[in-house]
Amino acid sequence: MKRICLTVIGLFLLLFHGFSQTANADTATYKPRKLSFDEANLVSSYYTQNGNHSAIRGGIGDEHVTDLANGIELKFVGWDAKQRKNSLTAGLGIDYHTAASQAWISKTGASRRTDGLRIYPSLDWTRENEKKGSSISAGVYYSNEFNYQSVGLNAGVTQKTKTNGEFGLKLSAYLDQVKLILPSEFEPAGAYTIGRNGDERHPNYGSSGRQTYTASFSFSQIINTRLQGSLLLDLVDQQGYLGLPFHRVFFTDGADSIEKLPSHRFKLPLGLRLNYFLGDNIILRGYYRYYTDSWGLHSHTASLETTIKLTPFFSLTPFYRYYTQTAANYFAPYEAHLTTDPYYSSNYALAAFNSHFFGGGIRLAPPKGIFDSHLKMLEIRYGHYTQTTDLVSDVVSLNLQFK
Amino acid sequence: MKNRMIFVVGVALFPAILLPACAPVKEYQKNRLNDSEMSLTNRKVEKNELNFQSYREGSSGANGGKTGGGCGCN
Numbered sequence: 001m002k003r004i005c006l007t008v009i010g011l012f013l014l015l016f017h018g019f020s021q022t023a024n025a026d027t028a029t030y031k032p033r034k035l036s037f038d039e040a041n042l043v044s045s046y047y048t049q050n051g052n053h054s055a056i057r058g059g060i061g062d063e064h065v066t067d068l069a070n071g072i073e074l075k076f077v078g079w080d081a082k083q084r085k086n087s088l089t090a091g092l093g094i095d096y097h098t099a100a101s102q103a104w105i106s107k108t109g110a111s112r113r114t115d116g117l118r119i120y121p122s123l124d125w126t127r128e129n130e131k132k133g134s135s136i137s138a139g140v141y142y143s144n145e146f147n148y149q150s151v152g153l154n155a156g157v158t159q160k161t162k163t164n165g166e167f168g169l170k171l172s173a174y175l176d177q178v179k180l181i182l183p184s185e186f187e188p189a190g191a192y193t194i195g196r197n198g199d200e201r202h203p204n205y206g207s208s209g210r211q212t213y214t215a216s217f218s219f220s221q222i223i224n225t226r227l228q229g230s231l232l233l234d235l236v237d238q239q240g241y242l243g244l245p246f247h248r249v250f251f252t253d254g255a256d257s258i259e260k261l262p263s264h265r266f267k268l269p270l271g272l273r274l275n276y277f278l279g280d281n282i283i284l285r286g287y288y289r290y291y292t293d294s295w296g297l298h299s300h301t302a303s304l305e306t307t308i309k310l311t312p313f314f315s316l317t318p319f320y321r322y323y324t325q326t327a328a329n330y331f332a333p334y335e336a337h338l339t340t341d342p343y344y345s346s347n348y349a350l351a352a353f354n355s356h357f358f359g360g361g362i363r364l365a366p367p368k369g370i371f372d373s374h375l376k377m378l379e380i381r382y383g384h385y386t387q388t389t390d391l392v393s394d395v396v397s398l399n400l401q402f403k
Numbered sequence: 404m405k406n407r408m409i410f411v412v413g414v415a416l417f418p419a420i421l422l423p424a425c426a427p428v429k430e431y432q433k434n435r436l437n438d439s440e441m442s443l444t445n446r447k448v449e450k451n452e453l454n455f456q457s458y459r460e461g462s463s464g465a466n467g468g469k470t471g472g473g474c475g476c477n
Contacts, residue, residue, distance in 0.1 A: 045451035049459075069451045150472065164428055174472030212472025214464070220443050224426040228436055230443045234464040238471055271465030273443050277435040285440075291462035299462040307440045315440065325461050350461050357456075361448065365439070379448045387459070395455060399448035 035078035035088055039376070040402040045069045049385075049393035051348075054101035056183070058248040058256060059334035059346030061104060063391065067097040084129045091122040105246045106184040118145035122152075133160030137170075147179040156216075164222035169215070176210040180245045186258060208241035229274040236267035249344045250335045259345045261330055266294040283307035291325075297350065299325035303357075317361040317381070327352040348389050359383035369403075377401035 051063035071093035078086050095118040105111045124139035134157065141152030156170035213236070220230035240263060247259035271289040278284055289301040303321035310316065328350035330343040337344040361381035369376050379399040386392050428436070435441065445453065445467050453468035464470035 041447055043447055043450055047451065047455055049455075067451075067455075069454075071450070073447075152472070163425065172470075176472055210472065212470070214470045216464075216470070221425060222428050222433075222436060223424060225428055225432045226435055228441065228443060232465040232467070234470050236464055236470045265471075267462070267464060267471065269462060269465035269470070275441050275443060277438065277441060283438070283440045287466070289462075289465050291464070293462070297461045299460070301462075309440075317440075323456075323460060328461060349459055355460065357452075361446075363440075379446065381446075381448045381452075383452055385455075385459075391459065393455065393459075395452055397448045397451055399446070401447075 030083060032081045033079045035076040035086065038075045038077040038087070038403070040075070041071075041073040042400045042402075043069075043071045043073075043397065045395060045397040047393065047395045049391060051387075051389065051391035053333075053346075053348040053351075053389055053391070054104065055244070055247040055259070055345075055347040055349075056101040056104045058250040059348065062100040064100040065097060065393075067095060069093065069095040080127075082129075083131070084127050087124075087126045087128070089122075089124045089126075091124075093120045093122075094118070095120075104183075105181060108184075111184075113146075116146050118143060118148075120144070133166075134158060141174075147181050148176065150174055150176040166218075166220045168218035168220075170218075172214045172216070174210075174212040176212070176240075177207045178210055178241050178245065180206045180208055182245050182258065183248055183256075185256075208245075210238065210240035210242060213237045226277040227274065229272065232269075232271040232273070234267070234269050236265075236269075238265040238267070239263060243345065244347075247345065247347055249337055249346050251337050251339045251344075252335055253339065254335065255339065257344070259347065260343050261345055262295070262343055264294070268292050281309040283309070293328075295350070296329035297325060297327070299323065307363075313364065313366045315363045317363060319357075319359060319361075319383075321355075321357040323355045323357070325353060348391070351389060353388045355385060355387040357383055357385045365401075374402045375400060376403045 045068070047065070047067040047069070049063060049065045052061065053059050054061035054063045071091060073089055073091045076088045080086060096115065097118070098115045100114065102114045103109045103111045120141065120143035122139065122141040124137065126135055126137040128135040137154075137156045139154045141150070141154075143150040143152075152172060152174045154170060154172035156168065158166055158168040160166045215235045217233045218230055220228065222228045242263060242265055243259040243261040245258055248256050249259055250256045269289055269291040271287065274286045276284045276286075283306070285305040285307065287301070287303045289299075291297075291299040291301070301321065301323045303319065305317055305319035308316045328345070330341075330345050331350040332341075332344065332346065333351070334346055337346070359382045361379060363377070363379045364370060365377040370378055377399070378401075380397070382394070382396045384394050450468070453466060457463040457469045457471075
């Protein structure tokens with residue numbers, strides 16, 4: 001009897017305990033959140049190169065270049081009343097370069113301007129709908145340097161599939177103006193005056209337009225718990241003035257002219273990425289691209305980067321990239337073009353060559369930030385590049401991420 | 404030219420071969436796939452590497468970077 005009483009009391013207490021679990025009214029109703037600061041990224045790079053196939057001198061001469069590039073990106077994130085995530089990214093880039101070959105825009109190598117500054121702000125907006133697995137985006141871009149101005153517009157959509165895949169489409173347009181800076185021997189008489197300091201003053205260079213329209217298709221897919229990949233296809237249509245007016249070409253008879261290229265180019269690059277998580281500490285990032293265009297240039301690019309996680313927050317990333325291309329139909333080296341050729345260029349970016357690019361990086365991203373600060377991630381990367389045209393370059397980059 | 408077309412079509416159809424090999428992956432199984440180093444985009448620190456390559460080489464695109472235009476390169 002005592003056992004029955006204790007059981008009844010126990011059941012009663014259990015029931016009483018059960019009532020005590022009555023849910024309170026849900027006070028955690030959804031509230032939209034205004035755009036607020038999410039993260040900032042600073043990316044700085046220093047690039048230096050040496051070579052002896054300057055396009056300004058028709059495929060010969062010093063190609064020494066240095067470039068210091070600095071960019072900042074500020075990202076703001078918010079949620080609207082329909083629980084859609086809105087991201088706004090404002091960017092500003094400033095590049096300062098020097099190029100030894102610019103002195104040779106003057107036939108005697110006396111051009112004083114051997115450096116330049118490029119400034120390029122951008123603004124991108126993305127709206128993600130997690131319920132539907134879709135997003136839309138739009139962006140504007142502007143770039144200004146002494147001889148080149150560009151306005152860019154883009155818009156895109158993505159849609160996730162039920163099978164861990166995602167389709168993407170992005171349309172972009174660049175509307176550019178190339179300032180017609182001619183080599184000195186081709187400038188019409190009286191095109192410039194000599195200033196007080198001996199500098200050349202050009203009241204009117206004139207300019208020519210260049211338009212680039214791109215449709216970028218992408219499809220990414222999770223293949224298993226360790227492997228995912230994506231396929232990327234761009235359809236690129238370029239029209240307008242596609243050469244540069246200060247690039248010389250020397251013909252077999254010794255006469256020279258300025259580069260002449262078709263006013264239309266269609267490019268078709270097709271890329272494949274595969275990332276694989278090997279074991280617990282190694283990530284393999286593979287990439288392959290096939291490229292072909294209407295100028296007869298074909299190329300293959302293959303790269304492999306290995307991420308070695310020494311700890312969950314500290315990794316090393318050695319990488320190697322191989323690239324090979326055929327020459328464009330309109331390329332010939334110094335004094336190899338015929339004056340009867342319809343198009344001609346001695347720009348070695350259009351020559352046949354192979355290149356190797358290798359190096360490594362260090363990435364540090366502790367969960368509480370570096371030294372418990374707002375600096376959440378630090379990445380340094382160095383690469384050494386060689387081309388079979390004898391061009392050699394080095395690039396070192398730094399990315400700091402603040403939250 | 405014919406071989407090139409076969410090659411391009413082959414690469415384009417690669418996902419069709421790969422898709423049937425896909426295993427269903429639940430959200431809780433994505434811890435490795437969600438690692439920031441597994442991202443299928445370029446690292447931000449690579450941005451200027453891609454820029455100089457598009458200046459010094461004849462091809463560009465299909466890497467999430469530049470496809471032409473926007474600067475003095477082709």
